[in-house]
Amino acid sequence: MTSAVTVGSETAAHWRSGLALRTTQQHGRMSAWFRLTGHPAMETRLSDPETWLHEHGDSLYRFALQRTGDPAKSEDLVQDTLIAALQSRDRFSGNAQERTWLIGILKHKVIDHLRIRDREVATDFDAEPDLESEHFNARGRWQGTVPAWHDPDSALQQDAFFSTLEQCIDALPQRAGEAFRLRELHGLDTDEICAALEIGTANNLFVILSRARMSLRDCLTEHWFQAGAQETESC
Amino acid sequence: MLSCREVSRLASERMDRELSWREQIAFYMHLMMCRLCRRYARQLALLQRATGKLRQRRDDPVDWAALPEEARERIARRLRENSA
Numbered sequence A: 001m002t003s004a005v006t007v008g009s010e011t012a013a014h015w016r017s018g019l020a021l022r023t024t025q026q027h028g029r030m031s032a033w034f035r036l037t038g039h040p041a042m043e044t045r046l047s048d049p050e051t052w053l054h055e056h057g058d059s060l061y062r063f064a065l066q067r068t069g070d071p072a073k074s075e076d077l078v079q080d081t082l083i084a085a086l087q088s089r090d091r092f093s094g095n096a097q098e099r100t101w102l103i104g105i106l107k108h109k110v111i112d113h114l115r116i117r118d119r120e121v122a123t124d125f126d127a128e129p130d131l132e133s134e135h136f137n138a139r140g141r142w143q144g145t146v147p148a149w150h151d152p153d154s155a156l157q158q159d160a161f162f163s164t165l166e167q168c169i170d171a172l173p174q175r176a177g178e179a180f181r182l183r184e185l186h187g188l189d190t191d192e193i194c195a196a197l198e199i200g201t202a203n204n205l206f207v208i209l210s211r212a213r214m215s216l217r218d219c220l221t222e223h224w225f226q227a228g229a230q231e232t233e234s235c
Numbered sequence B: 001m002l003s004c005r006e007v008s009r010l011a012s013e014r015m016d017r018e019l020s021w022r023e024q025i026a027f028y029m030h031l032m033m034c035r036l037c038r039r040y041a042r043q044l045a046l047l048q049r050a051t052g053k054l055r056q057r058r059d060d061p062v063d064w065a066a067l068p069e070e071a072r073e074r075i076a077r078r079l080r081e082n083s084a
């Protein structure tokens, strides 16, 4: 663990110094670029595209990587974003931060990518089992009991628990799994997920996420907590 | 009074949106009286904590990721082509 952190800091220091160097080299070219394009209104607001790459390239790349988990695709998304930014730079509002503006463009590209990826493996949401009907009786009360989880805090200290959790997430029905991952592992907000997965209303998404959490709870009960699932435990 | 089924839904939804005052009161009133829903809500909260830790474990390498030099040069070239 310690060595991983050390390597990380060295890498970070390395690219930071590289960054400083590149930015200095860039300076001459930058003013030349402005003279060529002759964009007086923009001059004070936006720097030139290669400076975007140098100053925000890593942030954009991380943003994409965190959401797609795909390094090669993330490079493409950064490139598409910068080219789109270049083509639409007249529409940049002076009030926005340059990086916020670029991230905003990237966000749309990421959502489009996830949408296409999802369509390639789309399944029928209606065909997924209705877990809630299994758990509740006609009057909406729990059918049987809610099994207790034995010693959940120690579970969070064990690598094996996280492997079980990952397997449970992988075992979710396709759409539920996708929605849950985007929400909890990639930190997208609900609007973004609805757009990416083409879910009509926020309420549909809430239903999907509620079912996903319920089946994850069932899966963890069965594959991790079962041994201690006595009524006496408190959680 | 909400049913357990409705409460199980709110236990999840409060992680995705802000519950109204009315919903919060109904939710906590039910929890006060229903041991199984209390347990379920606590388990969902633990699930969220566990997923948060899983996310941290996965994001650690991402936090240090940098756009590879090759890609950087390729993108710079494309930008120059496009601005020419």
Ligand SMILES: [Zn+2]
Residues within 6 Å of the ligand: B003, B004, B007, B030, B034, B035, B036, B037, B038
């Ligand atoms: Zn209840």
